[in-house]
Amino acid sequence: MKAAISIICYKHKVLANGESPLMVRIAKDGKRTMKSLGISVNPQHWDFSKNQPRTNCPNRNQIKQIILKTEMEYQSKVLDKELKKEEFTASSLINEQKDSIKAKTVEEFYLSLIEDLKQKGRIGNSYAYLNSYNTLRNFNKGKKLNYTFSHIDVSFCKKFEDWMRSKGNKDTTLSYQFRTLRATYNKAIEAKIVAREKNPFIEYKLSHFNTKTIKRALSKNDILKIINADCTNQSRLRQLTHDLFSFSYLCGGISFVDIANLTHHNIVEDRLIYQRQKTHGNINLLLSKEASTIIAKYSTYQQEAEYLFPILHCKRHITPMQKSNRVHKICHQVNTELRAFAKELGITAEVTTYVARHSFATILKKSGVNIGIISQALGHQDIKTTQIYLSKFDNEQVDDAMKNLL
Structure with a gap:
């Protein structure tokens, strides 16, 4: 039959x-x-x-x-x-x-992808795809994405770009949204949900977005203003903000999420050894006396919470989601405090925890340190990433070079 x-x-x-x-x-x-x-x-x-x-x-x-x-x-x-x-x-x-047809619509695939990332503990990535999904839902007037990936063609991408621009989004935001959408599309291709030749990003290039950002590095003078500031009689948040920014700068521009996850196991014979949360690359740096002094300030907390700094606690932040939410919350508080701190010190530039990382790289570069060494200290897997951090030469460097013409 x-x-x-x-x-x-x-x-x-x-x-x-x-x-x-x-x-x-x-x-x-x-x-x-x-x-x-x-x-x-x-x-x-x-x-x-x-x-x-x-x-x-x-x-x-x-x-x-x-x-x-x-x-x-x-x-x-x-x-x-x-x-x-x-x-x-x-x-x-x-x-x-069942094995070959994992998802039929963009809606179903996005939600299954987000849930899968959460189950694997990749909370940061799940948030990125959730943000992309929500943006597409808003573009679709709040309706479910009940269409197939073949519906996302070059025409769709152009309309999506126009819609985001009408909302006042800049090229950096557009580039981020389209890179996530492209990654999702590639995953759908791998899952055999859409044919590879349907991929709109073969023609719709993301290189047309201007993603050059204003340099976020501080001068060495401004960095020293922050590090040398006396916060002894200030609030606990101000002291923590000062310590975390200083520690990040002194320890190879270590990121906030990596600082949050440090325990006593990461200190081996006066060296800071850890694996980056983002790239899983291994970092091995000598701890300066100043950095060791900062760690020692929180010795009481370390005995109770098992972490070096009062961000995470072994008994309260257990699941990946709990840890991610806590890190996000404290990072926001520290960045808000950093802006106020920098303003009091007369620093006009925007200052966040991420600025310590850029400043570390830029100041070493100006000191003549080889870019390969800077790249290794930052934990970058590709020197091209480091070159993006360092951006172009400062105007004053070009001006000085021009004096050598005659």
Whole structure:
């Protein structure tokens, strides 16, 4: 008996949104098996006699596209079985498809990707994809992304770019959003959800975005203003802010998240040895006396919490999500305090914890240190990344060079 493949609206089941799921139904040898497509419609918008969405159905074209693709995939599978004269049942055909069809719509794929990253403890990455998903939802007027990845073509990208610009977003934000969208599309290609030749980023290049940012490094004089400031009689937050900024600068521009995760195990024979949270690269630096003094200030906390600095606590911040939320919260507080601190010291530049990292690299460069050494200290896997940090030469350096012409 031939296998019959159809897409139905399973009206006997009503979801929380008041809609009913669309199911692929396979009938063979008197037995039927169904599987959800991961999308739903209001039964009022479904023509049960023709098994297709009515003309007034929202996202009708996208739904029809998903239906057509699903029918073709299963029909192709059946034809392949028949040509090879392989035995199969309705149930085996459904189960066999589960591995190859992981997601049908952009909505489903994004949500499954975000959840997968959370389960793996990659909270930072999950937030990046969640941000991308939410931005696309806003672009879609708050509606679910119930369309396939082939819907995201060059025309879609141009409209998405125009929409973001109309919201006042700069090129750096646009570049970030499109890089995340491109990464998601590539993952969908790897999962065989969309054909590689459909990739719009073959033609739609992200290089047209101007991502050059204002240099964030402070002068050595401004850095010393912060480090040498006496915060003894200041608030706990001001003291912590001063210590964390100074420690970051003194220890190779170590990032805030890496500082937060340091424990006594990272101190070995007066050396700071740790693995970067972002790139997992290994860092091994000699601890200066000044850096060691900062660590020693928090010895009481270290015995209780197991971490070097009062950011994370071993008994209160256990899961990756708890740790990520805590680091984000304290980083925000420290950055707010840093801005006030810098203003009091007469520093006009924008100062954040990240500025310590850029300043470390720039000041070493001006001191004549080899860029390869700076790159290793920063934990960069590619010197090109370090070159982005260091940006172009300062105007005064160019001016001095021009004096040598005559």
